[in-house]
Amino acid sequence: MAIQPKRNPMPVQDPKERARNFSEVALGYTVKMAEDEASRCLGCKNAPCVTACPVNVQIPDFIQKIKEGKHEEAYQIIRATSSLPAVCGRVCPQERQCESKCTMGIKFEPVAIGRLERFAADLHNAQVLPPEKAPVQNGHRVAIVGSGPSGLSCAGDLARLGYEVTVFEALHTAGGVLVYGIPEFRLPKSIVAKEVESLREIGVRIETNVVIGKTLTVDELFEDGFEAIFIGSGAGLPSFMNIPGESLKGVYSANEFLTRSNLMKAYAENTETPIMKGGRVAVIGGGNVAMDAARTALRLGAEEVKIVYRRSMEELPARKEEIEHAEEEGVIFSLLCSPTEILGYENPTDPRDPKNGFVKEMRCIRMELGEPDAKGRRRPVPVEGSEFTMPVDTVIMAIGTSPNPLIKSTTKGLEVNARGGIVVNEDGLTSREGVFAGGDAVTGAATVISAMGAGKTAAAAIHAYLSQK
Amino acid sequence: MYRIARKKILNPTVIQMEIEAPLVAKKAKPGQFIILRVHEEGERIPLTVAGCNREAGTVKIIFQTVGSSTLLLSKKNEGDCIADFVGPLGVPTHTEGVGKVCIVGGGVGCAIALPLAEEFHRLGASVTSIVGFRNRDLVILEEEFAACSDRLTVMTDDGSYARQGNVTLPLKEYLESGETFDLIIAIGPLVMMKYTVLTAKPFGVPVTVSMNPIMIDGTGMCGGCRLTLNRDGKRVTQFACVDGPDFNGYEVDFDEAMSRSRMYADFERHAYEQTCNLFQKA
Numbered sequence: 001m002a003i004q005p006k007r008n009p010m011p012v013q014d015p016k017e018r019a020r021n022f023s024e025v026a027l028g029y030t031v032k033m034a035e036d037e038a039s040r041c042l043g044c045k046n047a048p049c050v051t052a053c054p055v056n057v058q059i060p061d062f063i064q065k066i067k068e069g070k071h072e073e074a075y076q077i078i079r080a081t082s083s084l085p086a087v088c089g090r091v092c093p094q095e096r097q098c099e100s101k102c103t104m105g106i107k108f109e110p111v112a113i114g115r116l117e118r119f120a121a122d123l124h125n126a127q128v129l130p131p132e133k134a135p136v137q138n139g140h141r142v143a144i145v146g147s148g149p150s151g152l153s154c155a156g157d158l159a160r161l162g163y164e165v166t167v168f169e170a171l172h173t174a175g176g177v178l179v180y181g182i183p184e185f186r187l188p189k190s191i192v193a194k195e196v197e198s199l200r201e202i203g204v205r206i207e208t209n210v211v212i213g214k215t216l217t218v219d220e221l222f223e224d225g226f227e228a229i230f231i232g233s234g235a236g237l238p239s240f241m242n243i244p245g246e247s248l249k250g251v252y253s254a255n256e257f258l259t260r261s262n263l264m265k266a267y268a269e270n271t272e273t274p275i276m277k278g279g280r281v282a283v284i285g286g287g288n289v290a291m292d293a294a295r296t297a298l299r300l301g302a303e304e305v306k307i308v309y310r311r312s313m314e315e316l317p318a319r320k321e322e323i324e325h326a327e328e329e330g331v332i333f334s335l336l337c338s339p340t341e342i343l344g345y346e347n348p349t350d351p352r353d354p355k356n357g358f359v360k361e362m363r364c365i366r367m368e369l370g371e372p373d374a375k376g377r378r379r380p381v382p383v384e385g386s387e388f389t390m391p392v393d394t395v396i397m398a399i400g401t402s403p404n405p406l407i408k409s410t411t412k413g414l415e416v417n418a419r420g421g422i423v424v425n426e427d428g429l430t431s432r433e434g435v436f437a438g439g440d441a442v443t444g445a446a447t448v449i450s451a452m453g454a455g456k457t458a459a460a461a462i463h464a465y466l467s468q469k
Numbered sequence: 470m471y472r473i474a475r476k477k478i479l480n481p482t483v484i485q486m487e488i489e490a491p492l493v494a495k496k497a498k499p500g501q502f503i504i505l506r507v508h509e510e511g512e513r514i515p516l517t518v519a520g521c522n523r524e525a526g527t528v529k530i531i532f533q534t535v536g537s538s539t540l541l542l543s544k545k546n547e548g549d550c551i552a553d554f555v556g557p558l559g560v561p562t563h564t565e566g567v568g569k570v571c572i573v574g575g576g577v578g579c580a581i582a583l584p585l586a587e588e589f590h591r592l593g594a595s596v597t598s599i600v601g602f603r604n605r606d607l608v609i610l611e612e613e614f615a616a617c618s619d620r621l622t623v624m625t626d627d628g629s630y631a632r633q634g635n636v637t638l639p640l641k642e643y644l645e646s647g648e649t650f651d652l653i654i655a656i657g658p659l660v661m662m663k664y665t666v667l668t669a670k671p672f673g674v675p676v677t678v679s680m681n682p683i684m685i686d687g688t689g690m691c692g693g694c695r696l697t698l699n700r701d702g703k704r705v706t707q708f709a710c711v712d713g714p715d716f717n718g719y720e721v722d723f724d725e726a727m728s729r730s731r732m733y734a735d736f737e738r739h740a741y742e743q744t745c746n747l748f749q750k751a
Contacts, residue, residue: 274736
């Protein structure tokens with residue numbers, strides 16, 4: 001059979017239409033597309049793709065099953081190592097992981113592994129299936145702090161091994177960044193809810209509205225009879241640039257903007273949650289969170305949305321697909337540009353003017369790329385005399401986060417590094433006996449899949465630890 | 470779901486509720502806050518804890534019906550449930566080692582000031598309380614303040630009850646007469662806290678203020694509650710939810726906080742009117 005050099009394109013909603021709704025952008029492969037795409041896989045014996053997957057999904061095996069039309073079997077192969085297939089198929093940066101190592105990719109386009117993963121997961125989820133049988137519990141209790149990707153994956157693995165698992169979530173809905181951060185149009189919340197429900201079916205207890213470090217401490221969890229604890233509390237506090245004007249009305253952290261829209265449903269009609277809609281929006285930063293914020297602003301009705309990033313297109317850290325989607329939808333990329341000050345509206349004659357104190361414009365400076373830094377990325381350098389003013393109504397800071405200090409400050413003997421991340425060994429074990437950690441709480445802001453990988457590693461380590469105890 | 474164990478109407482717009490939340494009741498200390506949601510699609514409302522009963526596992530909250538969500542909450546009755554209740558959040562008020570304290574409360578802020586006055590009283594401190602309200606109908610907790618204060622002054626803006634004037638008036642008189650306090654704690658509207666600070670400033674008495682900005686999660690994640698402190702000649706950003714809600718009054722940029730508190734004024738007014746209409750139709 002002749003080799004197909006190109007992958008099957010993903011059907012998507014028309015950019016003009018989708019830029020104004022919150023429905024999912026990518027529509028998913030049909031059976032025909034999936035089986036055709038699966039046939040492009042060479043089934044390499046050494047499977048370089050598998051080694052590039054943080055949770056080692058047996059990629060050639062599941063693709064083989066899709067090729068044979070055995071879609072449920074394909075799902076079960078993915079499911080054996082990944083707790084959240086429908087999520088990963090949507091949000092993983094495959095082009096930097098599995099697909100980057102695909103043998104097909106050397107000469108042609110790599111196999112669309114992520115799309116196939118999503119296909120298998122969606123087909124599985126569309127079936128009406130009896131609930132997974134809850135495993136026999138072994139009587140050992142494990143507490144999981146945080147119900148984001150690392151916590152859910154750790155909880156799932158331990159529950160299947162027979163542990164009595166309780167997940168503590170600070171917010172009112174389980175899912176962590178999957179529900180407050182990633183927008184509906186990229187990851188429908190019904191998918192997250194389904195994954196959480198399937199964990200409940202296998203006996204995982206989920207306690208919302210419990211802030212570990214406040215409502216209960218790590219030490220109290222041990223006193224309550226938990227024998228091991230996994231901390232997956234996420235990245236935490238949003239960073240600001242420390243430029244003048246960041247406290248003006250209309251300046252958001254990306255966390256706040258996205259939480260208002262996603263978790264608090266500010267996009268819905270008759271919502272009780274306010275959010276700034278319309279006007280001109282500038283999103284500062286170039287990662288996935290910046291793309292999510294920009295595309296959310298567009299859907300909320302913005303007239304113009306700009307990504308303001310201090311390096312160039314090549315250095316944008318966001319997934320390629322997200323950048324392309326943002327561009328298609330009309331997001332403008334203001335590259336090699338950095339804000340220096342945000343200016344507010346002030347009516348000199350009326351101190352009670354309701355517009356007073358709202359964002360009016362942003363001072364920016366042009367940048368050029370200089371010498372590479374320690375990571376090899378070319379450092380942006382301001383171009384002298386290139387300042388200019390950009391009219392804006394809303395500014396969203398998407399420049400990263402720093403770990404939340406709540407747990408650290410109430411847990412004696414829990415070591416953190418200079419950046420506030422919890423220090424762990426290769427098994428996810430912290431400086432406290434029986435306390436493991438993973439995900440953004442350890443690494444700082446990273447990907448869903450790397451957090452899931454860390455949750456998995458810790459689950460195995462907790463199993464080993466409790467087995468010897 | 471969290472059950473409303475008791476409900477008491479303190480004045481036409483201020484309501485006290487005791488909510489069953491054993492984990493929160495076990496931990497909450499004066500100065501900390503909780504976040505609640507009335508129903509599954511509701512807003513997250515931060516409210517400072519007004520007391521708790523550890524044995525009964527209930528947490529007392531006192532709120533004013535200022536917007537749509539507090540109006541919805543006010544319509545709930547004993548035995549009804551609310552969707553969410555999380556806490557205790559924030560850092561407790563520092564109450565140890567204070568010999569002589571002046572508590573300045575304004576309006577519904579008195580509800581949060583009271584447990585502090587009680588705690589200082591319990592610790593053996595000399596407590597001077599100054600509480601202010603707009604008019605006679607809005608006076609709350611007078612007896613409770615009297616019970617834990619060595620001295621109590623009640624003020625009303627219009628003079629319809631007790632003494633007429635702002636809370637800063639008796640405070641100024643105390644300070645000018647040579648009275649000293651180890652600490653002044655001001656809790657109430659931003660403008661009241663701002664002027665309490667300005668009144669105390671010439672006398673060099675430390676002032677702690679309790680900030681209640683707009684927030685979502687209450688755990689440091691959204692950054693919406695940020696405020697600016699003027700500290701050692703520098704502008705420092707802090708989050709009220711994890712660094713506060715108590716701050717050194719001399720450092721807080723009140724004008725900025727007041728501006729930020731009005732960010733959604735239009736939306737809130739509209740939502741409030743809509744909810745009012747709903748109740749009127751029903």
